[in-house]
Amino acid sequence: MKKSLIALAVLAASGAAMAQSSVTLYGVADAGVTYLNGNDNWSGVTSGNNLTSRLGFRGTEDLGGGLKANFVLEGGFNLDNGDGASGYAGAKAGEGFQFKRRSTVGLAGSFGEVRLGRELTAAYNATARYDVFGSVGLAQSRLWADGGVVDANANAAAVTTNQRVSNMVTYVSPDFTGFKVGLNYGFGETTNGNSDSSYLGAGLMYDNGPLSLGLGLERLNEGANSVATSDIDAWSLGGSYDFGVAKLLAGYRTSKVDLAAGENKRNGAYVAVTAPVGPGLVRASYNRYENKLNGGKAKADQFGLGYVYSLSKRTSVYGTYAYLKNKDGASLYTLGSGGLKNNGSQQGVQVGVSHAF
Amino acid sequence: MKKSLIALAVLAASGAAMAQSSVTLYGVADAGVTYLNGNDNWSGVTSGNNLTSRLGFRGTEDLGGGLKANFVLEGGFNLDNGDGASGYAGAKAGEGFQFKRRSTVGLAGSFGEVRLGRELTAAYNATARYDVFGSVGLAQSRLWADGGVVDANANAAAVTTNQRVSNMVTYVSPDFTGFKVGLNYGFGETTNGNSDSSYLGAGLMYDNGPLSLGLGLERLNEGANSVATSDIDAWSLGGSYDFGVAKLLAGYRTSKVDLAAGENKRNGAYVAVTAPVGPGLVRASYNRYENKLNGGKAKADQFGLGYVYSLSKRTSVYGTYAYLKNKDGASLYTLGSGGLKNNGSQQGVQVGVSHAF
Amino acid sequence: MKKSLIALAVLAASGAAMAQSSVTLYGVADAGVTYLNGNDNWSGVTSGNNLTSRLGFRGTEDLGGGLKANFVLEGGFNLDNGDGASGYAGAKAGEGFQFKRRSTVGLAGSFGEVRLGRELTAAYNATARYDVFGSVGLAQSRLWADGGVVDANANAAAVTTNQRVSNMVTYVSPDFTGFKVGLNYGFGETTNGNSDSSYLGAGLMYDNGPLSLGLGLERLNEGANSVATSDIDAWSLGGSYDFGVAKLLAGYRTSKVDLAAGENKRNGAYVAVTAPVGPGLVRASYNRYENKLNGGKAKADQFGLGYVYSLSKRTSVYGTYAYLKNKDGASLYTLGSGGLKNNGSQQGVQVGVSHAF
Numbered sequence A, B, C: 001m002k003k004s005l006i007a008l009a010v011l012a013a014s015g016a017a018m019a020q021s022s023v024t025l026y027g028v029a030d031a032g033v034t035y036l037n038g039n040d041n042w043s044g045v046t047s048g049n050n051l052t053s054r055l056g057f058r059g060t061e062d063l064g065g066g067l068k069a070n071f072v073l074e075g076g077f078n079l080d081n082g083d084g085a086s087g088y089a090g091a092k093a094g095e096g097f098q099f100k101r102r103s104t105v106g107l108a109g110s111f112g113e114v115r116l117g118r119e120l121t122a123a124y125n126a127t128a129r130y131d132v133f134g135s136v137g138l139a140q141s142r143l144w145a146d147g148g149v150v151d152a153n154a155n156a157a158a159v160t161t162n163q164r165v166s167n168m169v170t171y172v173s174p175d176f177t178g179f180k181v182g183l184n185y186g187f188g189e190t191t192n193g194n195s196d197s198s199y200l201g202a203g204l205m206y207d208n209g210p211l212s213l214g215l216g217l218e219r220l221n222e223g224a225n226s227v228a229t230s231d232i233d234a235w236s237l238g239g240s241y242d243f244g245v246a247k248l249l250a251g252y253r254t255s256k257v258d259l260a261a262g263e264n265k266r267n268g269a270y271v272a273v274t275a276p277v278g279p280g281l282v283r284a285s286y287n288r289y290e291n292k293l294n295g296g297k298a299k300a301d302q303f304g305l306g307y308v309y310s311l312s313k314r315t316s317v318y319g320t321y322a323y324l325k326n327k328d329g330a331s332l333y334t335l336g337s338g339g340l341k342n343n344g345s346q347q348g349v350q351v352g353v354s355h356a357f
Helices: A122-130 B122-130 C122-130
Strands: A003-011 A018-037 A041-047 A054-064 A067-076 A102-109 A112-120 A164-172 A179-186 A199-208 A211-220 A232-242 A247-259 A262-277 A280-293 A296-310 A315-326 A345-356 B003-011 B018-037 B041-047 B054-064 B067-076 B102-109 B112-120 B164-172 B179-186 B199-208 B211-220 B232-242 B247-259 B262-277 B280-293 B296-310 B315-326 B345-356 C003-011 C018-037 C041-047 C054-064 C067-076 C102-109 C112-120 C164-172 C179-186 C199-208 C211-220 C232-242 C247-259 C262-277 C280-293 C296-310 C315-326 C345-356
Touching (some): A018 C102, A067 B018, A102 B018, A102 B345, A112 B041, A122 A164, A164 B041, A345 C067, A345 C102, B122 B179, B122 B199, C102 C164, C122 C179, C122 C247, C164 C199
Antiparallel strands (some): A018 A345, A067 A102, A179 A199, A199 A211, A211 A232, A280 A296, A315 A345, B067 B102, B112 B164, B199 B211, B211 B232, C018 C041, C102 C112, C179 C199, C211 C232, C232 C247, C262 C280
């Protein structure tokens, strides 16, 4: 929530006109030691357990008349080994740094904001914010991270994760007494002139005092070359209420697609709580995942508990514990390397440092 | 033409000596929606239509006695999807950010400037500046961008586009009453000790009030392993005259090489005009391309029209229209994805935002 | 030794709290012309001959009570062609920029400093500092750069050069009357739960007035899948004494591993001298390398001479000469492209500019 601001003096090449502007260099360096106990044990240094490690550049220019131009360039990296690769689909080990987290240019005014480029979808922004583990680390909700609307074979051009979409035109409304709407259209950019691989989504957010609600709607247009024989539709819902002494959160997400093997429906839900304890925050969540394919059903439960101890507004040390249990012989998810125990379970801990700059 | 300047205080490790210096962080974020009408229609979000999207770092140090040291590190990226790849030969989809637009270190004084590294050639700088569309977007002149002196199989080490060359020693003269000369030698860096793949070029510029002229000369030394059986030679000429109410521009480029199939000669020419209209600039150009191979001749015509509306000195919205027509059944060029119509033509529009920082 | 410091004002998102912080953007742009005389002659523009070309971001935050948080993100690049690849194992031509030189987050206090991530090992830091050519360029000591403890097949996850290790937990002690200790543990991160590929190392440094000493100890845990049938052990020792008019330096390094072909032992030693002459520094070194495999022994000698002329504290021009001679028909090392002469020798010169920012 804090930003390093570099004050810049913008100089005309002629030396004549002079205006004030700002470019912000910002980022996160987060690494910790992770231990996993499953079929085999695994230990190592992992990056981005509390906040994703990232480096970004962004700026805003006041154009007058209430109009502003802005840009954001943000990429992830693995702090444990320096790789630029950052978890988007198609990333290779050792790959260079790039602006895969966000690359946008936009114009903002009283009408809201219009942006072009790659970023988190409005649907994701509306409801993933209720994951108390911030979509990172062992105990993150896998509703968005692993499962969900996008299959790997679809929309290579427009969608490279199920959280971020490339080639988008985005509209974000101003705040209407607590309500805010975001709309995304991601071009499929197919060469045969149809709408294959295009993405359409919307997010609705309501924030008023202690109450926060979010709704996300998504459709990914599937082409004939995909493993899917229908469009992929998804919706998600979430909310939180801050009682002061503690905050309660909950979320739900479902997606549906027809595959050659039959209808595939993925559902997931979580309830979570955070409570300030001392200089830090206790976080706990319970997730339930379901994956139904042509009548069959696979299920998994996940429990997470963590504490974030703030050394300052920018720097924290954290500890996280997660337990995952796949039911009935399924292997829907793992927490990481090392594999599941025979009973389908795996548990792990992470201890580390998170520094925002 | 504007730069974001970060004032830096250079501190000796000992804390003793202190001097003033500057490093500049700069760049462009440009994206728009492109629609192409050809054999198939194509639409999408594209990066760098008015100005190439880029991020750079550069600095200058005053060494005293009129001598200055400088460096430039500049890379391109695709704002539509965050890729670091930026159109140089050999770039792969998803490739990381790198300083392929320019990476140089130099010393400048009353003698001019000597630089080492990769950058635009002097020949390109001298004459490509008369393309009113700035060598980017649908309506750019393809004299430099697609056609020209460098074939893909040659000089992988030293030349990775036909605009920029690696491994160069560059000299740029001071201004002599409007005249300026640039010289480039790019090492071929072959292991067998000969001069294969080396690049030699020169650019002459004359700028005096409303009149501007440029001449470029280039030779690429071809080795036995290339598809070429001779060196590749090229020269280009261009000029402009600013009448105030409008500016007229024209350019010509020709290259020649012997291939196994016979002599290959590429020629191209354009005439163009820009005129300030309201807060923006109207730009129009007509290009003619010719490719002669062993007696046969392929031709194409291209027409471009655009308007750049300046919201500030750094931010613009733009619209560009281009029409390309290959003659006599040839398919010399396309404007982009979707393919040519049966009559060899394709047209397209781009609307977008360009923000320099 | 100098740093460009960007003063940053850290603003709370609420606009309320405000604290001072700093992020430093720094780097080196170094390129020169290299000529090699061996079996074939080779010439070209090369990057990082006096100081490795690099770009980095680093910052420190004062957490109060003597505690500080810090991060370093630093990557190398090839200034001659703009590539992000920088000599680490597995780097590909044209690869993007990434933080392979260093990516760490740490906490420092009166207890010393604990860091997580990838960086130079403490053993390397303790003794490689006596190489008068700074481990770069033609005349660098190859004790660390090419030979040494790490074979290419081992520890792909944790060790990607023999100087830097990924996935490390690092401890650096405070200064005890001139003594300083560094400890590294690099996780192997194997999925089968054993300690294969893990790295353990220590460095001891003593610096007191004109006298400087260093000791490095390393063990790389080899797994069954490696070409090695034992762990790899190495130790190194070095020192220098500054007589004012000149500084004398010396170093030794040895590593041992059992291969299928028998015991492999690599030894190397150097003596060196630097002396301030005019505004610059003369540097000279003599290296002797030995590689014993199952009784057989290959040897090489290397002589280097250089001058670094300082135009300022940040900018230098340099010239370096190196002569390498492999003995008794061996081909332990080369200076670069072009191959060895029939007598096993190669020589070369480098002239260039080095600019730190």
